[in-house]
Amino acid sequence: MARPRSFDTDTALDAALETFWSHGYEGTSISDLTEAMGIQRGSLYQAFGDKKALFLSALERYLEQGRAMTRAKLEGAPSAADALREWLEGALGGCPSKKGCFLVNATVEMSPHDSDVARITQAHWRRMEEVIAEAVERGQEAGELRSDVEPRDLARLVLSTLAGAQALDRQKARRDVAPGAFSELVTTLIGA
Amino acid sequence: MARPRSFDTDTALDAALETFWSHGYEGTSISDLTEAMGIQRGSLYQAFGDKKALFLSALERYLEQGRAMTRAKLEGAPSAADALREWLEGALGGCPSKKGCFLVNATVEMSPHDSDVARITQAHWRRMEEVIAEAVERGQEAGELRSDVEPRDLARLVLSTLAGAQALDRQKARRDVAPGAFSELVTTLIGA
C-alpha cells in the first residue's frame, strides 16, 4: 500500500560497497555513491539513513558473506590442515590487490576514529579467530599440525600475517608473493 | 639576508606528523595542522608547499628515522636471531596501539590513490626487506635459524606479520598480544 522501490536494495548496497572499497570512506562522496548506485540523493537518504549508516550496512553485509565462506571451507573438512591452506589461498586471492581487503582497509582507516566500525570489525576478527583456532585444534588432534603452540595464538598469527600481506599488497598492481608460495610457506612453518 | 623563520622547520614537521598520524590524511585539515604546528596558513604554504607535499615530507622523515633505527639494531649484532627478536619487539612496541604504525596507515589509506605515496612506501618496504633478509642470512649461516627457507621469503613473512599485527591493533585500546609473546612465537616458528 504505497509506491514500491524502483531499485533493489541489495544491488544498490553492493554498488555502494564497491565504491567505498575503491576510494575509502572519506574519499567517497554522496555524488559518487548515487552515481554508482543509480539512485538520487533523496532515495539514498530515505533508504539507508546517512553516509555512515550506509557504510555500516555495506560493511556488515561484506563481513557476513566472508564469515559464511570461511566456515564453509573449514568446518567439516576431512583434513583441517589442507582446509586451512586452501582457505588461506582463497583469502589472499579473493581480494584484488589494488583494492586490498575491505575489512583491513576499514580496520586501519576507520576503527580508531569510529566506535561503531571498531565494534563491528573487532567482533568480526574475534569470530574469525575462533573459527581458525578450532580448525587448528582439529589439525593438532589429527597430528597434522605441531601441537606445541596454543591454537588461539596460532590463529592470531595466521590472521595477522594474512592482514599484513593484504595491507602490503595495496601499493602494487601485482602481487609479488604468489598465493601458493605464501600459504605453502606458512604451512611449512606451522606444519608438524 | 632577509627575515628569518620564526619557527623550527623540523619541530613543525614533527607536529604535522603527529597530526597526520592521529587523524589520517583525509581526516586532517589545514586548520588542524596550523594549530598543531603553531603557525599560520600562509607560513605553512610558504614553507612546505601544500598539504600533500607536507605529508610527503613528514612521511619521508618518519621512514628515514625508522630505517636508521632498524639498521642500528640489526647490523653488526653479535647474534642475528636475538637482534631480530629484539627488533620485532621494539617495532611492535614502538607504535602506540591506537595510532598504529604510520607507515602501515599510509600504505593502506593512501598508496592505492596516490602514486607519490605508493612510490615512497614501496621503496621503503623493499629496503626493509633487504635489511631483514640480510639479518636472516647471517642467522642461518650461524646456525641460529632454520636454513630451509629463502631469506627473502622469510623477511617478507616477518614484515607481513608485523604489519598485520599493527593493523589489527588499531581497533583496540590495548594490545591483546603481548609483544614478548608475539615475537617469541615468531622466533619459535622460524628458529632452528
Next chain:
DNA sequence: GCCGTTTATGACCGCTCGTTCAACAACTTC
C-alpha cells in the same frame, strides 16, 4: 476515482575544505 502512504526527484542549504593574496613586519646589505 479518490485518499493515504511511501518513494523519487533535484534544487537548495550552511558549512568546511584547501588554497591564494595583498598588506605588513623583520632582517641584511650598502
Next chain:
DNA sequence: GAAGTTGTTGAACGAGCGGTCATAAACGGC
C-alpha cells in the same frame, strides 16, 4: 636609513561536501 628580500598575517575565494525538503509520482484500499 633606504633598498631589497623573505617571512608572517588573516581575510577572502571558489569548490565541493553531507544533508534537507517541497513537490511530483506511483502504488493499494475502499
